[in-house]
Amino acid sequence: MIATEEISPKEAVTGLEAPITGGWWAWFVQRVTAVLLIFFLGAHWGILHFVLSGEAITFERVTERFGSPAYLALDIALLATVLYHALNGLWVIITDYGLGWRGRRMLAVALIIIGIITFIYGTNALLPFTGRQPLFSWG
Amino acid sequence: MYRPKTSDIWPPRYGLGMWAWLFQRISGLVLALYLIGHIWVISFSIAGQGGIRFDSVLETLQKPYVLALELLLFWAVLYHGLNGLRVILIDFGLGIREQHILFWTAMAVALALLSWGIIEAWPYITGTPLI
Numbered sequence: 614m615i616a617t618e619e620i621s622p623k624e625a626v627t628g629l630e631a632p633i634t635g636g637w638w639a640w641f642v643q644r645v646t647a648v649l650l651i652f653f654l655g656a657h658w659g660i661l662h663f664v665l666s667g668e669a670i671t672f673e674r675v676t677e678r679f680g681s682p683a684y685l686a687l688d689i690a691l692l693a694t695v696l697y698h699a700l701n702g703l704w705v706i707i708t709d710y711g712l713g714w715r716g717r718r719m720l721a722v723a724l725i726i727i728g729i730i731t732f733i734y735g736t737n738a739l740l741p742f743t744g745r746q747p748l749f750s751w752g
Numbered sequence: 753m754y755r756p757k758t759s760d761i762w763p764p765r766y767g768l769g770m771w772a773w774l775f776q777r778i779s780g781l782v783l784a785l786y787l788i789g790h791i792w793v794i795s796f797s798i799a800g801q802g803g804i805r806f807d808s809v810l811e812t813l814q815k816p817y818v819l820a821l822e823l824l825l826f827w828a829v830l831y832h833g834l835n836g837l838r839v840i841l842i843d844f845g846l847g848i849r850e851q852h853i854l855f856w857t858a859m860a861v862a863l864a865l866l867s868w869g870i871i872e873a874w875p876y877i878t879g880t881p882l883i
Contacts (some may be wrong), residue, residue: 629844644843647836654829667876670810672803692791699784706777731791738795741803750799 639701646698653691660684672742679742692735700724772835772855779832786825816877826869827862834858 631637660678661670668674678684704724708717740747766774797809812818838854841847847854874882 644840647833647840651833651837654833662872669814672806672810675806676803695787699780699787702780703784706781731788734795735791738791738798741798741806747798751796 639704643698643701643705646694646701649694650691650698653687653694656687657691676742676744679739685739685743688739689736693732696728696731696735700728768852768855772838776832776835776839779828782828783825783832786828814876819873819877823866823869823873827866830862830865831859834862 631640664678665674679688701724704717704720707720712720737747737749763770763774793809793813797806799805835855835858838847838851838858841854842851871882874880
């Protein structure tokens with residue numbers, strides 16, 4: 614089914630030696646986003662923990678923090694990175710349980726669309742903290 | 753020539769590496785679900801002028817039982833992140849023979865950080881410091 618049946622442990626290649634294809638890039642970016650997430654999530658949680666240090670999270674305090682362009686950039690970068698990592702991870706898990714080439718392609722397209730919509734959705738939710746009106750909201 | 757055997761994917765025959773892989777997958781799914789919930793809750797909370805809804809939603813989210821649940825989230829992130837680092841090393845051909853040592857080292861670091869998290873969160877959950 615998959616190429617693994619022809620590969621002996623001796624012949625097995627490490628990730629960097631594998632042929633460079635679209636799948637190689639998806640794998641490689643998954644690793645890059647993994648390392649980035651350690652820093653981005655560390656900062657996201659670190660700021661909440663060390664800067665607030667027990668103080669309640671309120672609209673006023675969050676707005677203060679989003680006054681800093683670096684904090685806003687961090688949050689948007691975290692959103693994009695985590696969406697890639699999570700959705701590509703879902704693609705890997707689903708395709709592991711058997712999916713034809715057409716199915717894989719359709720799943721990838723669907724996940725990319727979900728990713729773009731969620732990115733817009735998430736960025737929209739940050740707008741009120743920067744003094745702007747959100748493009749859409751409930752109630 | 754290596755042909756996959758049934759025992760490779762049969763949980764009672766799992767070696768440490770397969771359990772590590774399975775829990776990486778489960779924690780990944782948990783974190784993906786949390787991510788969807790997190791983005792949804794923040795998007796929901798921004799409605800209304802001056803963050804009135806945000807403050808009431810966040811008040812609920814900072815209740816002691818939610819903080820206790822967040823320790824589970826912290827554990828999922830620690831497991832996924834630290835085991836993930838081990839996976840990256842192995843992917844790049846490093847520490848393949850030491851994969852068991854790497855796994856338990858990652859778990860020791862995860863456990864140390866979780867302990868720190870529990871000590872930090874304890875006063876907000878129970879009202880009294882743990883140590």
